[in-house]
Amino acid sequence: MSTVQRILAALPAKPTQMLPQACYTDPAFFTFEQRSVFAKSWICVGRVEQIPIPGDCLSVPAAGEPIIVIRNEAGGVHAVSAVCQHRGEILECSGPRHLRCPLHFWTYDLTGALVGAPRTGAEELRRLRTEVRLPSVRLELWHGFIFVNLDGQASPLGPSLAKVEPFWEGYEAADLVAIPPKMADTPLPWNWKVHVENFTDAYHPEFVHRGTHDFAPSVHPDGGVEFTSMEDGDNAILRTVPLISADGGMMQDGWGEAAAFPAIQTLPEAQRRRLVFVLLPPSMTLVFAPGAVAYTLISPVGAEATLASSDRVTAGGWLLPRTTTKLPDFDQRKAAVQEGAAKIWAQDVPLNLGMQDGKRSRFGPPGYYTALETTLVQFNAWLLHAYRRAAGTVAETRVCP
Numbered sequence: 373m374s375t376v377q378r379i380l381a382a383l384p385a386k387p388t389q390m391l392p393q394a395c396y397t398d399p400a401f402f403t404f405e406q407r408s409v410f411a412k413s414w415i416c417v418g419r420v421e422q423i424p425i426p427g428d429c430l431s432v433p434a435a436g437e438p439i440i441v442i443r444n445e446a447g448g449v450h451a452v453s454a455v456c457q458h459r460g461e462i463l464e465c466s467g468p469r470h471l472r473c474p475l476h477f478w479t480y481d482l483t484g485a486l487v488g489a490p491r492t493g494a495e496e497l498r499r500l501r502t503e504v505r506l507p508s509v510r511l512e513l514w515h516g517f518i519f520v521n522l523d524g525q526a527s528p529l530g531p532s533l534a535k536v537e538p539f540w541e542g543y544e545a546a547d548l549v550a551i552p553p554k555m556a557d558t559p560l561p562w563n564w565k566v567h568v569e570n571f572t573d574a575y576h577p578e579f580v581h582r583g584t585h586d587f588a589p590s591v592h593p594d595g596g597v598e599f600t601s602m603e604d605g606d607n608a609i610l611r612t613v614p615l616i617s618a619d620g621g622m623m624q625d626g627w628g629e630a631a632a633f634p635a636i637q638t639l640p641e642a643q644r645r646r647l648v649f650v651l652l653p654p655s656m657t658l659v660f661a662p663g664a665v666a667y668t669l670i671s672p673v674g675a676e677a678t679l680a681s682s683d684r685v686t687a688g689g690w691l692l693p694r695t696t697t698k699l700p701d702f703d704q705r706k707a708a709v710q711e712g713a714a715k716i717w718a719q720d721v722p723l724n725l726g727m728q729d730g731k732r733s734r735f736g737p738p739g740y741y742t743a744l745e746t747t748l749v750q751f752n753a754w755l756l757h758a759y760r761r762a763a764g765t766v767a768e769t770r771v772c773p
């Protein structure tokens with residue numbers, strides 16, 4: 373029995389139990405996850421604003437595969453493999469109207485069709501043009517976010533995010549512009565699941581984030597965190613927490629009343645009094661706040677190596693009303709949000725390091741989830757489904773608590 377088979381055989385029967393520790397530490401299991409989870413999931417790789425005009429493109433990794441996302445001549449966005457179909461060199465965006473391989477200069481048009489192959493005869497080139505193109509990769513846009521999926525059979529993304537839709541109400545009416553996150557180049561030394569569990573955990577803020585998160589409490593006499601149920605096919609795990617007063621947001625000391633990004637006037641009343649934390653497993657998180665939508669892109673590169681790009685970890689990662697970006701002191705406001713997010717992150721980092729260390733201990737617990745950890749149980753359900761589907765022991769539909 374291989375290591376991966378042994379780990380799969382040890383998966384808990386129910387998502388209310390923790391996954392085996394090896395799911396967080398074993399390199400072979402990480403390879404299995406890349407192939408069986410990430411390569412079959414919708415992965416967010418950026419925003420449409422990053423490629424505004426035909427010929428613009430993004431070189432991005434998805435499930436360990438180099439991908440190029442291109443704005444084509446007709447204005448649409450599509451994705452192709454970045455692996456040259458001559459001998460397999462990796463293409464980079466080279467524009468403006470074509471992709472050119474750096475090794476022997478084979479060129480492809482914006483749809484991925486072969487255009488040129490130097491030193492081949494006219495007859496041979498004609499034949500190659502009919503046979504060679506960069507493989508297409510499935511792509512879907514969701515509120516301006518670009519998602520790709522390496523699995524041609526995967527279910528469409530949009531319906532799986534249906535339960536997030538109500539929370540967009542009023543945001544796009546504010547003429548949002550994206551400030552994409554600075555892309556991380558240094559991996560964080562923990563498993564990607566430790567990273568997203570930290571994000572989605574409503575239990576820890578009152579203990580870990582004293583002074584930076586009290587304004588958005590999970591526990592409050594007037595009502596605290598609220599969860600949603602997880603239905604078959606859902607690809608979103610979310611929670612809402614109240615704000616102590618309306619129109620608050622991120623300040624230089626964390627969440628607070630005097631938000632650096634002004635509240636968005638087109639939001640419904642309820643949304644100006646809460647934060648909505650959304651995990652889109654496996655690669656993205658979003659926070660809907662009264663003044664902004666903040667997002668994180670996650671790209672694991674090893675069992676204990678995770679790239680994460682966001683205002684907490686690197687910089688940027690916001691959707692903001694255009695009016696906010698035009699404020700004369702916008703740079704100071706950005707800096708304040710960055711500082712507040714970094715303070716919250718500085719409180720999380722040692723805990724994530726500790727959690728990853730715990731995954732290597734012989735004394736690791738079977739685990740116990742409180743009611744405040746409902747989203748972690750939902751994430752376990754999502755993972756168990758993905759693992760069992762890959763192992764051929766579960767049907768396509770997902771059963772969640």
Ligand code: FES
Pocket residue numbers: 456457458459460461473474475476477478
């Ligand atoms: S490998 Fe790309 S042109 Fe030769």
Ligand SMILES: [Fe+2]
Pocket residue numbers: 570571576577580581720
């Ligand atoms: Fe935290």
